[in-house]
Amino acid sequence: MRCSLAKRRLTEYVYGDLGERERVGIRSHLASCSSCRETADEIRGILSMASAYVGKSPPAGAYAGLRERVASRPERRRFRLFVLERPIPAYAAATAIAILAVVSGISTRTEMARLERMNSLLSDSLRVLNSQFSGRSFSEPSDSAARDTLQPHTTGSEAPPDSG
Amino acid sequence: MSRSQTLTLSFEDRSQRSMPVSDAELAVRCRNGDKDAFEILYGKYSRNLFNYIYRMIGDYDRAEDLYNDAFMRVITARNYQPRAKFSTWVYRIATNLCLNELKKKKCESLDEKLEQGFGIPSPTISPEDYAGNGELTEKIKRAIDGLTDIQRAVFTLRHYHGLSYQEIAGVLRCPVGTVKSRLNSAILALRKTLREELKEVGANEMQSG
Numbered sequence: 001m002r003c004s005l006a007k008r009r010l011t012e013y014v015y016g017d018l019g020e021r022e023r024v025g026i027r028s029h030l031a032s033c034s035s036c037r038e039t040a041d042e043i044r045g046i047l048s049m050a051s052a053y054v055g056k057s058p059p060a061g062a063y064a065g066l067r068e069r070v071a072s073r074p075e076r077r078r079f080r081l082f083v084l085e086r087p088i089p090a091y092a093a094a095t096a097i098a099i100l101a102v103v104s105g106i107s108t109r110t111e112m113a114r115l116e117r118m119n120s121l122l123s124d125s126l127r128v129l130n131s132q133f134s135g136r137s138f139s140e141p142s143d144s145a146a147r148d149t150l151q152p153h154t155t156g157s158e159a160p161p162d163s164g
Numbered sequence: 165m166s167r168s169q170t171l172t173l174s175f176e177d178r179s180q181r182s183m184p185v186s187d188a189e190l191a192v193r194c195r196n197g198d199k200d201a202f203e204i205l206y207g208k209y210s211r212n213l214f215n216y217i218y219r220m221i222g223d224y225d226r227a228e229d230l231y232n233d234a235f236m237r238v239i240t241a242r243n244y245q246p247r248a249k250f251s252t253w254v255y256r257i258a259t260n261l262c263l264n265e266l267k268k269k270k271c272e273s274l275d276e277k278l279e280q281g282f283g284i285p286s287p288t289i290s291p292e293d294y295a296g297n298g299e300l301t302e303k304i305k306r307a308i309d310g311l312t313d314i315q316r317a318v319f320t321l322r323h324y325h326g327l328s329y330q331e332i333a334g335v336l337r338c339p340v341g342t343v344k345s346r347l348n349s350a351i352l353a354l355r356k357t358l359r360e361e362l363k364e365v366g367a368n369e370m371q372s373g
Contacts, residue, residue, distance in 0.1 A: 011351050012344065015322070017329070045362045046354050050323055053304045055215030059228050062214070063206060066235055070194065070202055 001029040006036050014043045187250035194239045202239070209238070209251075212325060213258055219320045220262040222309045230265060234258045252334040255327070259317055259335055266313050300361060307357040315350035322347055 006029045012018050013026045030037045185193075185201075187208070193201035213234060218227040237257050245253075308316060314336070321327040321335060329347075333340045355362075 008348060011348050042355055042359075042362060043351055046351060046358060047323065049300070049304055049358060049361065050308070050319075050354070053219075053301055053308065055211070055324065056218055056224065058210050058214040058231060059224075062210070062228065062231065066206070066232060067199075067202060069232070069236060070239060071197070 001025050003029075003033060003036055006030070006033070007039060010036065010040050010043055014040060014047060191239055191250075205239070206235075209254055210235070213254065216255065216320060216325060217258055217262055219308065219324060220259075220313075220316060221265060222305065226265070230258075230261050234261050237261075248334050249331065252327075252331050255321060255325070255331075255335045256337075262317070263313055303358065303361055307354050310357060311350050311353055315346055315353065318343055318346045319350040319354075 006026055009018060009022065009026055013023065018026065030040060185204075187205065190201040190205050194205055214227065214231045217230050217234065218224060221227045221230060234254075234257050238254050241257070248256075308319065311319060317336060318332055321332045322329075327335070329340045329343045332343045336343065
């Protein structure tokens, strides 16, 4: 083990916070490294010195003062709505239902708009086919490439381009 | 029969049956006016809480005020999450109060320095304080006071309150690795400050041994 690594773990080693494997590693390193051994001793010394700094008791009147403060604490009146008293799962369920409703509403609208578009397209196509079958509003195409072209918006009153 | 009496009786009933009552439950009972619950919580946390705040702040009178505030917050706060240990939550409340206080204090002292000029020593420690063991204790106290706020919190929680790294990480809301490195740097700073004292103590021990 290198000194830099060992020195980083010395505090934990002195506190006894290391696992067995690491503890053995540090101990064998300390056996061979006087510098790290010295640092470990210094840390031990610091910690034992720090333990000499004993704490203080709370002031004598603290207990009575606190007890009085707790006793004289004004009762908090609850001006909450009934809804706010519900537990969190109820809120979660309500939110989920609301989201589902909104999403399904949006998708239904979209679906309806799509159906309307399809419907109008279909009716246009049917009208064109119908007029083609009756042969009233369509002219004979001049060339073979234009033969298959549909002209859905032409009416019966319009004259074909080369009808003569 | 009033509500608090009912709670007290039910609490006594549970105590008689030796059913464990959690600290969080005690805090709720305390909030509802249960004196027994208050006494149990006070007995359990008062000394540790006061010592922690005192070591963080370094001023007995100010520590008393903050201790009262912290204890009241423990009793009145409703945001305790059972995921963390109750004691961790108590230390977190105290830590937040202390860090806020220290920040405020630093701002005030900076303002004072700006008014009075830098480099004026504050005569807070009289020569009489340097006598016997009190001298060493005072040096240790000053060395601990000289740590950064976070280093002091980590060192105090680990050394004086015996919290694990995991618990300290919970109090300070930081990763365990950060706690370890802060503890290391705190010890390094203490070594630098107390090196002379350490030599003296070592020499005295050698002489007496």
